[in-house]
Amino acid sequence: MVADKTQEKIILDVENLKQYFNEGQRDEVRAVDGISFQIFEGETFGLVGESGCGKSTTGRSIIRLYHPTAGKIEFDGEDVSKIKRRADMEHFRRDVQMIYQDPYASLNPRMKVRDIIAEGIDIHHLATDVDDRNQQVNDLLELVGLDRSHGTRYPHEFSGGQRQRIGIARALAMQPKFIICDEPISALDVSIQAQVVNLLMELQQKKKLTYLFIAHDLSMVKYISDRIGVMYYGKLVEVGKSEEIYNFGVHPYTESLLSAIPLPDPEHERTRRRIVYKPAVNDGAERELREISEGHFVYCSEEEVPVFQKKLADKKAQTEKVEV
Amino acid sequence: MEKVLEVKDLKISFDTFAGKVHAIRGVEFDLYRGETLAIVGExxxxxxxTTRSIMRLLxxxxxxxxGTxxxxxxxxxxxDDKAMQKIRGRDIAMIFQDPMTSLNPTMTIGKQVAEPLRKHEKISKKEAMNTALELLRLVGIPDAEKRLNNYPHQFSGGQRQRIVIAIALICRPEILIADEPTTALDVTIQAQIIELMKDIQEKIRTSIIFITHDLGVVANVxxxxAVMYGGRIVEIGTSEEIFYNPQHPYTWGLLSSMPTLETQDSLYAIPGSPPDLLDPPTGDAFYPRNEFAMQIDTEETPPFFEISPTHKAATWLLAPQAPKVTPPQEIVNRHQHFQKIMKERELVQKKLREV
Structure with a gap:
């Protein structure tokens, strides 16, 4: 899906982002502890990890729902944390939208669907008159696979999957460039998950959108993402192309996470062995994300780079052997 | 095999302001000793x-x-209610989805684990506590002795689910009903809890009814x-038969809407949404979403067609007059795999006979 490497433009550049809560106090929580990654225009970047690892916090810091403790977030060449003027902030909030996890809690139950979708249009004065506003809403409803007559109803009249579509329409009303999807499918049934994922991918093609896709369901993330970042306790431990991470993840935590996913295949399940992750003892070595092969980064010390490189080569050689 | 539970022609409806909701429309299944029966569906x-009606917790x-x-x-x-109270927790026990809300926050966990024993059996406090301690060790709570006097909030989500399992098992029930026991947990914790349940089942030979919507978990446990849709079981069989030789179009849809390692192009999505059980459609409840639906699907409810002694599915596609259809690619692959397994098995059987 990603075009030629040379043409790739970085749309979001996160550098050494730190997000601490209760800073300096005894109950300080380092939710995000110095992570760096880039997202290219038009791609889907998946962020995975178990609950409490800081993946949602990262998403919220990017859209500036929190003030980052340290670090730099650059969107489209502009430092997000330095935005001061109201007009600039409004502009930023139009470009970056968010889709939330819980389709039941994220829609105001006392507003009609039309007004929910048009709220942003009203705030940013994007419609010339009432007819234009209604036209925009109707177009959005149809775009996400709903009927225009649904605009006059209230959220409780819809199923989970339909509500998530309303949430998507609301985000699209701003004509954003970048959408943060915070576990948009984990509250939905299996048969509906596929519908919503397909819709998101179709919209990405149509509207040239960039996604940050936050989830804990690894198999779905692998399917939708071009690249994946694996998070553990506030740190990114591995970043790379989704195929590469899924098939040849080398960081012990990635391996453990992958080995825990049950697949709908009884034979695979009978032979699956779970790998238990034991965090490395702090030996004082300076660890950070280091590139072990092109586009594949692992959180490790300088000395560990060749170790991981060998591991990666071994894994690749092994699959080739099986295929032959 | 010995049957522990036999459900026949169960029909349940709910009175609501909008009218009668026909939630269960004729469910039948058996549960055998020591097995795990998974019930899947959206x-x-x-x-x-279905499972709540077994516990009479509706x-x-x-x-x-x-139904019976x-x-x-x-x-x-x-x-009557008195008789049911004697069965609940002793003969049939239940584990609920959310370990955060199914424990009493004002009671120490030692007391909560020992409670079923104290209720159902004439046993001293001390003895009950000792058994509770044993159970907590069995489910893998570290330092169980010290933690008997702790309260639920002092435990993590995974540990709380372990405690809930200990409560359910303390009377050594014949049937354990697990209603989405791992849905609220992370994958790594989920894997631990499933391993624990399998391990314990082997030790005390309980039958388990495992409700979930995660087909990966089903394949494991x-x-x-049994696949449920619109208040009915639409397909039931051994795990191998359901995953490698599925026959009902709804099962096809479920299996192909999950990405596997090989999924490359667009994911198959079942169109539409589940039926409105206020006014259930006549015929096959799945027909509005079924691309293989025929005229008869809109008119008459399909009966069960037997595929093997252990495998049956309720779809008109299995009727002798039905046209042959080609299922989605993902399912074709699975069917081929099934044929391969069966062939291999036949060969082994042949060799055994020769020997």
């Missing part, structure tokens, strides 16, 4: 209502319109699988 398909507006639930040669539907 929300509203009736899987939780809301006040529920009516059991017909035979347990130890007695119909649970005919028991189940001996047999």
């Amino acid at each position: 929300s509203g398909s009736g899987k939780s209502v 809301a006040k507006n529920a009516n059991v319109d017909s 639930i035979m347990f130890k040669n007695e119909d649970l539907n005919k028991k 189940a001996d047999r699988v």
